[in-house]
Amino acid sequence: MQLDLPTLAIVGFLCSLGACIGFTSLMLVLRGLPVLRWWVTSLWIGTIGIILLGLRNQIPDWLSISVANVTVTLASALLLKGVALHVGRPLRWRWPLMLVALYSALNIWFTYVTPDLRTRVVLFSAVSVAWDAWTVTYLLRYAPRDVRLSCRIAAAIMVADALHFAYRATLPLNPDAGQNAFAAGSPIIITYVAGIVVGLAGYFSLLLMVTERLMVDLRRTARMDSLTGLLNRGAVINDGVLSLGRARQAGQPFSLLVIDLDYFKQVNDTWGHDAGDAALCHVARMIRRHLPEGDAVAGRYGGEEFVVGLPGWSMHEASSMAEQLRAELADVPFAYRGKSIAMTTSIGVATALDGQTFQAIVARADEALYQAKSQGRNEVIQARQA
Numbered sequence: 432m433q434l435d436l437p438t439l440a441i442v443g444f445l446c447s448l449g450a451c452i453g454f455t456s457l458m459l460v461l462r463g464l465p466v467l468r469w470w471v472t473s474l475w476i477g478t479i480g481i482i483l484l485g486l487r488n489q490i491p492d493w494l495s496i497s498v499a500n501v502t503v504t505l506a507s508a509l510l511l512k513g514v515a516l517h518v519g520r521p522l523r524w525r526w527p528l529m530l531v532a533l534y535s536a537l538n539i540w541f542t543y544v545t546p547d548l549r550t551r552v553v554l555f556s557a558v559s560v561a562w563d564a565w566t567v568t569y570l571l572r573y574a575p576r577d578v579r580l581s582c583r584i585a586a587a588i589m590v591a592d593a594l595h596f597a598y599r600a601t602l603p604l605n606p607d608a609g610q611n612a613f614a615a616g617s618p619i620i621i622t623y624v625a626g627i628v629v630g631l632a633g634y635f636s637l638l639l640m641v642t643e644r645l646m647v648d649l650r651r652t653a654r655m656d657s658l659t660g661l662l663n664r665g666a667v668i669n670d671g672v673l674s675l676g677r678a679r680q681a682g683q684p685f686s687l688l689v690i691d692l693d694y695f696k697q698v699n700d701t702w703g704h705d706a707g708d709a710a711l712c713h714v715a716r717m718i719r720r721h722l723p724e725g726d727a728v729a730g731r732y733g734g735e736e737f738v739v740g741l742p743g744w745s746m747h748e749a750s751s752m753a754e755q756l757r758a759e760l761a762d763v764p765f766a767y768r769g770k771s772i773a774m775t776t777s778i779g780v781a782t783a784l785d786g787q788t789f790q791a792i793v794a795r796a797d798e799a800l801y802q803a804k805s806q807g808r809n810e811v812i813q814a815r816q817a
């Protein structure tokens with residue numbers, strides 16, 4: 432088998448083209464994922480650059496050298512923009528464009544002013560290492576915890592890419608290479624093969640990042656109450672059980688509130704269902720404001736019923752938070768489209784007894800809540816501690 436440079440260039444081009452087609456299809460299917468737009472644009476522009484580089488001696492030099500190199504480095508800038516967006520640290524154009532401009536100027540200088548292929552090869556490798564290092568910094572420094580694994584894998588692949596370019600940068604320095612850096616023989620062939628392998632791994636790492644992000648979003652959506660943004664019933668039970676377990680292990684108390692709006696049917700009947708929805712969101716916001724940092728669990732347990740789990744909180748502390756919530760809601764009418772909607776709430780409070788399950792604590796808080804309802808509503812009642 433003959434592994435010559437033109438053959439490897441064609442293989443590289445075909446891989447790149449395949450990635451363009453694959454990622455463009457993915458972008459069409461996952462409409463609305465902005466990072467994919469950056470990455471797909473980067474892949475197409477990079478592929479155009481590879482085509483132009485491959486047409487050396489068949490098209491004018493200004494196309495196969497200058498435009499081709501600028502195009503390839505622009506593709507790296509677009510990839511970086513996508514990565515920055517993916518990790519939630521959008522990057523301004525100014526610095527990437529300055530690197531593109533600096534590299535382009537040097538490339539043009541060593542093509543037309545003092546032509547030197549060896550310097551151009553070193554420059555190309557150096558700027559590729561710079562892009563890799565910049566992108567790795569974003570991936571490792573800013574990746575949110577929930578998508579960190581795929582970002583770390585992508586960073587590792589980029590480090591491999593940087594290493595292969597660093598090695599390639601040393602090849603023209605070999606005295607045997609003369610003005611024809613590509614005459615360096617098998618070492619340059621090895622870097623081309625490595626480039627193709629790392630490139631393919633790089634495409635998969637982009638796919639991995641997109642997949643992990645989608646999985647995280649899917650899990651979050653499955654756990655969320657779509658109206659209020661709090662946890663839904665299933666997630667409250669799931670997280671509540673875990674939170675109770677952790678509190679027990681740490682020898683801490685665990686208290687729980689069940690909050691139910693009073694005469695909520697009347698809110699719907701009087702002001703309309705949209706106003707009812709807005710009122711539920713208003714209560715959710717209020718609950719969120721009162722939540723302590725850390726392990727607390729808050730969710731919508733039923734139609735107009737909310738549950739708040741408070742690990743480390745005693746009955747006394749939980750009751751005083753419940754009283755603040757009740758008073759705040761009763762004292763400040765909810766403003767909705769110029770209307771003022773008065774609302775009150777009844778709250779049951781319970782603290783975990785020895786060995787009691789999460790659901791059993793909810794049931795005890797629920798009993799206290801119904802006592803509050805039967806006593807006239809707008810009240811906080813503590814569950815019996817026996």
Ligand SMILES: Nc1nc2c(ncn2[C@@H]2O[C@H](COP(=O)(O)OP(=O)(O)OP(=O)(O)O)[C@@H](O)[C@H]2O)c(=O)[nH]1
Pocket residue numbers: 658691692693694695696697699703704705706707708711733734735804808
């Ligand atoms: N707007 C809106 N209303 C809801 C939602 N879920 C449940 N409800 C309404 O909440 C009301 C609950 O009514 P009831 O169970 O009679 O309770 P209530 O009127 O609050 O009376 P008490 O709890 O006894 O004070 C019903 O009218 C439901 O239609 C929702 O997501 N949005």
